[in-house]
Amino acid sequence: MDAFYASVEQMDFPELRGKALAVGGGERGVVAAASYEARKFGVRSAMPSKLAKEKCPQLIFVKPRFARYKEISQQIRKIFYDYTDLVEPLSLDEAYLDVTENKKNIDSAxxxxxxxxxxxxxxxGLTASAGISINKFLAKVASDINKPNGQKTIHPTKIAEFLDSLPIEKFYGIGRVTTNKMHTLHIFNGANLKQKTLEELTHLFGKSGAYYYNVVRGIHNGEVKANRIQKSVAVERTFSEDLNDDKQINDWLQTLSSDLEERLSRRNILGKSLTLKIKYKDFSQYTRSKTQEDFYQISADFYKTAIQLWQSRPYDKAIRLLGLSLSNLNTEEKKQVSVQLKIPFEEY
Known part of the structure; x- marks a missing residue:
C-alpha cells in the first residue's frame, strides 16, 4: 500500500488531503508513517517527531488508529484471496502473493x-503499488520502483541487467549502515557487488555475505508462506519526559508487563524468551533477553524478569523509551509445497 496509515487518514478526513501529514509523533514520539506530501520535505517513518517538524514546519501530526488500519487491511486481504490462497502478509500494508496458480486463471501476471x-x-478507496517477478526478493525490490500507484515487472530475461544497474541502497535487506560500508568498498551498484566472490563477501559481511552473493544474481528461494507465523509480540512506550527515577521505571515495567499479558491472552500465545528494549535520551539503544525452559505465563513473570534485565543494563542514562517483547512462541510453522513459476510475464 502507498503510505498506508497516512493515506487512510486522508481518506477518512478529507481536510487532510494534499497536506503534509505524519501519523504518530507528539513532541517526544516518532513518525509511524508520512504522507507523500510530507516525504517531499524528507520526513520518513521512524524519524523523531522533533526532527520531522524541523524539516517540515507545516507538518500535521495525527494519532494512529490501528483498529481502523487493521479493518482496512482485512478488506484488502479479502481481495487477495479472490485470486490466490498463497498470501503471506508482512504487515498491515504489505504482502507477498504467489499467483503461479491463480483462481481467476489470468495468464498475465x-x-x-x-x-x-x-x-x-x-x-x-486507496492506491497500491505492485512488484512482479520470479521470486520474493525481486518482487519486493520491484514494488518500490514505480511508487506511488504503479507497478513494475522484472522479466526473467531482464533480471541480470536490472540488478547490475540497481543502486546498492535499493537492494532489499541492505540498510543504511551496510550501504555506507559497501560504498567504502567501492560497491555502488549490483555490478560492483557481483564482482565480489562468495568468500570475500562472507569475510566482509559474515552470514549476510551469502545472501548478498545470491540476490545480486537473482537467486532467492524463499517460499510464499500462506500461514506465516508470528515470531514475537511486543509492547513499548515512548515518554514525553525522560525517565531517571527507578520507581518510575518499575511502575512502567509493571504496566508494560500487564499490557503484554493482555495482548498475548487475546491470541492464546505463550513464549519462552523475554526481551527488554531500552532507548536512551541520546537515541542509543540497548536490548537484553532471557530465555527459560518453561513458557512465561502471566504479567508477574514478565515483570520479575524485566526487573532483572533492567538491573543488568550497562548504562545509567535517562530513558526515552521502554519496551518488552516475547519470542520463541508456542507456534509451529507450516511448510508450503514449492511449485515452479510458470505464469507469463510482460514488460510494464
Missing amino acids: NDLAREIRKRIFDEV
Missing part, C-alpha cells in the same frame, strides 16, 4: 496485478 490494484482502489 501484469494484468493480474493491475486488476488487484484497481479493485483495491474501487472497493477500498
Whole structure:
C-alpha cells in the first residue's frame, strides 16, 4: 500500500488531503508513517517527531488508529484471496502473493496485478503499488520502483541487467549502515557487488555475505508462506519526559508487563524468551533477553524478569523509551509445497 496509515487518514478526513501529514509523533514520539506530501520535505517513518517538524514546519501530526488500519487491511486481504490462497502478509500494508496458480486463471501476471490494484482502489478507496517477478526478493525490490500507484515487472530475461544497474541502497535487506560500508568498498551498484566472490563477501559481511552473493544474481528461494507465523509480540512506550527515577521505571515495567499479558491472552500465545528494549535520551539503544525452559505465563513473570534485565543494563542514562517483547512462541510453522513459476510475464 502507498503510505498506508497516512493515506487512510486522508481518506477518512478529507481536510487532510494534499497536506503534509505524519501519523504518530507528539513532541517526544516518532513518525509511524508520512504522507507523500510530507516525504517531499524528507520526513520518513521512524524519524523523531522533533526532527520531522524541523524539516517540515507545516507538518500535521495525527494519532494512529490501528483498529481502523487493521479493518482496512482485512478488506484488502479479502481481495487477495479472490485470486490466490498463497498470501503471506508482512504487515498491515504489505504482502507477498504467489499467483503461479491463480483462481481467476489470468495468464498475465501484469494484468493480474493491475486488476488487484484497481479493485483495491474501487472497493477500498486507496492506491497500491505492485512488484512482479520470479521470486520474493525481486518482487519486493520491484514494488518500490514505480511508487506511488504503479507497478513494475522484472522479466526473467531482464533480471541480470536490472540488478547490475540497481543502486546498492535499493537492494532489499541492505540498510543504511551496510550501504555506507559497501560504498567504502567501492560497491555502488549490483555490478560492483557481483564482482565480489562468495568468500570475500562472507569475510566482509559474515552470514549476510551469502545472501548478498545470491540476490545480486537473482537467486532467492524463499517460499510464499500462506500461514506465516508470528515470531514475537511486543509492547513499548515512548515518554514525553525522560525517565531517571527507578520507581518510575518499575511502575512502567509493571504496566508494560500487564499490557503484554493482555495482548498475548487475546491470541492464546505463550513464549519462552523475554526481551527488554531500552532507548536512551541520546537515541542509543540497548536490548537484553532471557530465555527459560518453561513458557512465561502471566504479567508477574514478565515483570520479575524485566526487573532483572533492567538491573543488568550497562548504562545509567535517562530513558526515552521502554519496551518488552516475547519470542520463541508456542507456534509451529507450516511448510508450503514449492511449485515452479510458470505464469507469463510482460514488460510494464
